Amino acid sequence: xxxxxxxRRRQGDAAAMSYDWTAPARNLRSAGAWRRLHRGERCVACxxxxxxxxxxxxxxxxxxxxxxxxxxxxxxxxxxxxxxxxATPIYAPLPDTPPALDCAAHxxxxxxxxxxxxxxxxxxxxxxxxxxxLDCAWAGERRAWAFPMRNAIGEVIGIRLRSNDDVGARKWxxxxxxxxxxxxxxxxxxxxxxxxEGPTDAAALLGLGAGAVIGRPDCRACSELICxxxxxxxxxxxxxxxxxxxxxxxxxxxxxxxxxxRRLAAQVDVVNPPxxxxxxxxxxxxxxxxxxxxx
Numbered sequence: 001x002x003x004x005x006x007x008r009r010r011q012g013d014a015a016a017m018s019y020d021w022t023a024p025a026r027n028l029r030s031a032g033a034w035r036r037l038h039r040g041e042r043c044v045a046c047x048x049x050x051x052x053x054x055x056x057x058x059x060x061x062x063x064x065x066x067x068x069x070x071x072x073x074x075x076x077x078x079x080x081x082x083x084x085x086x087a088t089p090i091y092a093p094l095p096d097t098p099p100a101l102d103c104a105a106h107x108x109x110x111x112x113x114x115x116x117x118x119x120x121x122x123x124x125x126x127x128x129x130x131x132x133x134l135d136c137a138w139a140g141e142r143r144a145w146a147f148p149m150r151n152a153i154g155e156v157i158g159i160r161l162r163s164n165d166d167v168g169a170r171k172w173x174x175x176x177x178x179x180x181x182x183x184x185x186x187x188x189x190x191x192x193x194x195x196x197e198g199p200t201d202a203a204a205l206l207g208l209g210a211g212a213v214i215g216r217p218d219c220r221a222c223s224e225l226i227c228x229x230x231x232x233x234x235x236x237x238x239x240x241x242x243x244x245x246x247x248x249x250x251x252x253x254x255x256x257x258x259x260x261x262r263r264l265a266a267q268v269d270v271v272n273p274p275x276x277x278x279x280x281x282x283x284x285x286x287x288x289x290x291x292x293x294x295x
Contacts, residue, residue: 034062045079047223047257054081066262079261101176103148104156110137110146120145123166125285130206133184134199134215147199149173149180149217152228156180160199160217181225182215193235193265194293195226195255197243201280205241208290219243219251223258230264237267241293243279244272 034053037043043052045063053062053076062076114128116138121128139146142161149158158177163170173179182199190212194205202215214229216222219242230238238259242252252270259268274292277283283292 042254042257044081044261045077045258047254047261052076099157099176099178101159101174103159103174103177106174107135107137107146107148107156107159110139112137123164124200124203124281125166126200126203126281127207130203133186133206134182134203135185136199136203144170146174147182149177150183151180152225152232154183154185162199179217179221181222181229182217183229184213189233191236193230193233193238194241195238196241196280197248197251198279198281201241204281204284205290205293208284208288208293210290219248220254223255226255227258227262227264230259235265238265238269239294240268240270241280242270242272244277248279 033056035056036053037049040049041054042049043063043065044061045066046052048065051064054060059081061079061081063079064076066079067077112132112135117128117131117136120131120136120138135148137146139161144161144163147160147162148156149160151157157180159174160177160182161172161174182202184206192210193212193214194210195214195216196202196205197216197219199215202213205213212233212235214226216226238256240252240256242249249270249272256268256270259265271293273280273283274288275283275286277286277288280293
């Protein structure tokens with residue numbers, strides 16, 4: 001902050017202290033002026049509609065989140081908007097700080113018996129085998145179902161709890177957890193990666209026969225972790241099942257934009273749950289099959 005203030009004083013640019021987001025900033029390559037993204041526009045690198053900038057000509061984007069060979073953390077990184085790459089992209093490293101809680105040991109205290117999983121299966125309408133794949137357990141002292149959250153390589157970094165209700169269930173995390181992905185314990189090699197919102201939707205897709213499934217904690221969470229997972233286990237096609245509301249659809253489109261422009265999959269599709277269902281689990285309970293989602 002001191003260096004930035006000194007630079008502004010040297011430049012004698014009092015207007016720069018006003019944080020006028022509508023005023024264009026100067027191009028790092030001295031090729032013209034930058035402007036903030038307009039309503040409805042998204043950054044070609046991170047897929048977000050805020051913070052990033054494009055040139056007035058529209059040929060370059062300055063992303064404040066995704067690294068590239070050109071640029072700096074202070075001013076953002078330069079990306080081409082035509083989809084061509086000057087060099088192999090370099091992505092911002094994910095935080096590797098371990099969680100404050102030994103989540104795997106904490107999870108081991110919970111009840112994973114067949115009777116407990118059968119009760120959860122009856123409540124949620126998903127197969128017992130899918131719940132077992134996700135390492136679901138009953139947290140008796142919390143009166144809630146527990147699902148482990150994992151990092152890109154499958155290590156447990158958090159625990160998500162869900163109250164013992166079907167509709168309107170309360171959802172929260174164990175103190176000391178970090179947000180992560182809901183992944184099957186046994187990774188299945190597949191050309192199609194399914195992505196959905198929440199552990200119960202992930203269980204529903206697993207029950208329908210989707211081998212590779214990623215559940216995210218909410219419709220905008222863990223996008224960087226998902227990209228890291230796709231780098232760790234490459235696939236040809238990604239299918240994102242959006243919840244049937246504006247927020248869910250917007251979050252799915254943002255993630256799809258990020259995956260496409262990072263070239264992490266040859267084909268990326270965003271689909272709604274079939275038959276007008278509100279989410280993947282509701283569609284599966286109504287009798288939908290995996291081919292209905294794929295269409």
